[in-house]
Amino acid sequence: MRIPFNKPYMTGKEILYIAEAHANSMLAGDGPFTKRCHAWLEERAGSSKALLTHSCTAALEMAALLLNIQPGDEVIMPSFTFVSTANAFVLRGGIPVFVDIREDTLNLDEKLIEAAITPRTRAIVPVHYAGVACEMDAIIAIAKRHGLKVVEDAAQGVMSSYKGRALGGIGDLGAYSFHETKNVISGEGGALLVRDPELVVRAETIREKGTDRSRFFRGEVDKYTWQEAGSSFLPGELTAAFLCAQLEEAERITRDRMAIWSQYHESLESLELAGLLRRPIVPLECQHNAHMYYILLPPEVDRQRVLEELKRNDVGAVFHYVPLHSSPAGSQLGRSAGSMAVTNMQSERLIRLPLWLGLSHEQQEKVVRTIKDAI
Incomplete structure (x- = not known):
């Protein structure tokens, strides 16, 4: 009897929804299924905006762009994490500052964060290991005292919470993963959660290659143009259709x-x-x-x-x-x-x-x- 480490789970509606997306002649990003996923995530996390991405890595990279991480800026995070947590900031010239973890939860030790802060520190990135929350009240309090942003790496945290608050929706920004090894999946995929409403328009712009395309489709501008540095972070509608079937269950x-x-x-x-x-x-x-x-x-x-x-x-x-x-x-x-x-x-x-x-x-x-x- 062979027992694999992981078996991707399907609810039974994935193929039906993919066929529906195809019948709608909508295969690129931000179609009806993407919007349904956004609404589900926003309600669940209580965030101002949720934006599907093609991976959690992409969501973290968007976070680094949103925070205007510059060469030499420091970002506090655990060393016990996946490489994407650090790569997202390194790609902007940031310096990961590794802090030890707690012996019990294997999460970032909140008692060690303050000693790691320097004048170059810009953000704290708690990673919710195994879907168990970091001590977010203490981390948020430290961030407020020092004028720092908090980016939750909640790759493993969909459907987890801390004191009744959904992981990913507690910090300024949060990142989810829907990789096939996670609980709720789309093969590859992720999402960026934006709590601060003032960051929403910029997040949409960065996600759409640095253009105000989202505002154009809402009728807020008469044409869309290049506004700032960005990239193509959208997943296709087939990915969103698959994910929608998972979120419903x-x-x-x-x-x-x-x-x-x-x-x-x-x-x-x-x-x-x-x-x-x-x-x-x-x-x-x-x-x-x-x-x-x-x-x-x-x-x-x-x-x-x-x-x-x-x-x-x-x-x-x-x-x-x-x-x-x-x-x-x-x-x-x-x-x-x-x-x-x-x-x-x-x-x-x-x-x-x-x-x-x-x-x-x-x-x-x-x-x-x-x-x-x-x-």
């Missing part, structure tokens, strides 16, 4: 994933009590979306040996990020603010387990049994 998808996550959590409790691993920790104020289930091995256990044993038993478990500060580009293009001890330790102990809709109890039992045998 997002509540059910989240509920079903939570059932799988909870089964892992219950099944692995005895191994945690025996000191053989550590399960995820979710603070009370955080409602997560069951994006992933991971375990942390004790330092004395060889992770590679455990992974090889899982692979030998046809269980598709994987590690996660190689910390950016330790990578060739990260050490050249960014800098660390203080010790990265927790980042180094937790990244070397973590294993992600298979989690996808359709994963059976029998398959989960095999995963847990194999982990126990391997450890």
